[in-house]
Structure formats: structure tokens, C-alpha cells
Amino acid sequence: MKKKIxxxxxxxxxxxxxxxxxxxLDADILSMKEAGIHLDIEENGTTFEENAMIKAKAVAExxxxxxxxxxxxxxxxxxxxxxxxxxxxxxxxxxxxxxxNQALLERLxxxxxxxxxxxxxxxxxxxxxxxxxxxxxxxxxxxxxxxPEGENGFGYDPIFYVDKYHCSxxxxxxxxxxxxxHRGNALRQIRAELEKRQQ
Numbered sequence: 089m090k091k092k093i094x095x096x097x098x099x100x101x102x103x104x105x106x107x108x109x110x111x112x113l114d115a116d117i118l119s120m121k122e123a124g125i126h127l128d129i130e131e132n133g134t135t136f137e138e139n140a141m142i143k144a145k146a147v148a149e150x151x152x153x154x155x156x157x158x159x160x161x162x163x164x165x166x167x168x169x170x171x172x173x174x175x176x177x178x179x180x181x182x183x184x185x186x187x188x189n190q191a192l193l194e195r196l197x198x199x200x201x202x203x204x205x206x207x208x209x210x211x212x213x214x215x216x217x218x219x220x221x222x223x224x225x226x227x228x229x230x231x232x233x234x235x236p237e238g239e240n241g242f243g244y245d246p247i248f249y250v251d252k253y254h255c256s257x258x259x260x261x262x263x264x265x266x267x268x269x270h271r272g273n274a275l276r277q278i279r280a281e282l283e284k285r286q287q
Contacts, residue, residue, distance in 0.1 A: 091115040093282075094123045096143040096157035101242040102271075106156075109266055109275040113282060115154075125150055136160065136173060137223045140213035148215035156278065160210035160271060162244045164232060166203050167195060175244065189236055189247045196232055204231040208248060208257075210270040212278045222281055226273025230257070241265065 093115045095106055103119050110117055120127070129146045133139040136159040143157035161175030171178035171192075179188050196204055207230065213223040228250070236246035238258030245258035250268065257265055266272045 092123070092153045093117050094120065094125065094147060094151060094153050094155045096120055096129070096147045096155060102158075105262075105266060105269075105271055106275065108262065109272050110279055113279065114286060115282075120147060123151065123153075131159065131173075133159075134173070136209050136211035137213070137225065139173060140211040141215075141221055141223055144213040144215035144221060148217070148221075152217050154217070154282070155215045156212060157215075158210055158212045158271065158274065160208065162206060162208055162248065164192065164196070164204075164206045166199055166205075167192075185243050185246075186236070189244060192232065192244075193235070193247060201231060204233075206230055206232050206248060208244075208270040210274045212271075212274040214278050214281065216285075222278075224274050224277035224281075226270045226275070226277065228257075228268055228270045228273065 091114065095117060097103060097119055098121050107117055125147060127146055127150065129143050131139040131142055133142055139159035140157050144155050148155040161172055163169040163172055179191060208228045210226045211223055213221055215221045230248050230250045232247050233249040233256055237256040238246055240260060240262065241258030246256050249256050253260060
């Protein structure tokens, strides 16, 4: 029977990225919902790594499978690294990202490009059935643009620009984004660990 890897998220945009980056692993990759797991996990860590580990361990206690979980967010240097670990909860969890993005652009009004530096951070934790937990961090450096751009991303992608491509991460193709993204970076490190264990 094919092994299962459960990813502790209900975000289908995220699941699509995860399946693309982990494609080819000898395992079915399921979201919590697809695996029939319904847990309300309180993310009360103070770092991306802690929150990813809290989620992975909580789900791993419910199943005898490898569980992956990520915590990711946007750090804007000019705003003291806000929204940071509160990226998903910034201005309230149910607030649409168009509104969150607009609010951040307003807070940066008149700030020159060299002071608009920012990064996406993603920590991915893997909890194994034997109790071992590993965590890897990926980042992508960029800056906050003057206006939202692009239709391909989600979350803060439309306002996060990358110098290499002279556009926002929402304007990149999925392949381009996965190749350079914080999540892609962290997941490739985790993938290498999973492949080691499959040998």
C-alpha cells in the first residue's frame, strides 16, 4: 500500500503548491480534510519554526503517518518585521487579503524602495511516527511594491516584488514561483530528508 503523507493545512492553494514541489515522492499527499482529521490547533509559538512543529506534532498524535506542517508569513523590515508570524491573522483571520495588502501599502506610502525590503519566510516541520521531528526554513528576499500586481498568487503575493523578475510573485508562472519561493525552498529541504529515509 502506498504511504501517506498528511499536510496539516486546509488551504487548497497551498496544497496545490505542495503537491507540485513534492511530486514524484512515493507517497500520497493528503490535506487534513482529505485525511478526515478535524483538529483545532492553537498556534501559540513565537517563531515560524515553533508554530510549524506545534501543528505537525498535534496531527501526528492523531495518525500513524508522516505529518508535515508549515508556518509562513511576510516580514517587512520597515514595519519591524510585521506582520510576521501573525501574517494569516493580521487584521483578523477573515479579512480578505486585498484589504490587508492595501493596509500595508498605505503604511508604506512615500517610503522609498530601498527601505521597503521584505521577505517571505516558511518553516516546514516533519513529524515521523517514531516521534522524531525535524524542521527546515526557506526564505525569499524581495521588496513591497507600490501597487498590487498579478493574478497567479494568493495572500501577500500581489504586493511582494522580486528584483530578478521585476514583478510581483503573483505575476510569476507557477513553475517560476515554485522554483524560487520560500515554501519551495523549505519543502525541497524536507523532500531530501524524506528521500533519505526511503532508501
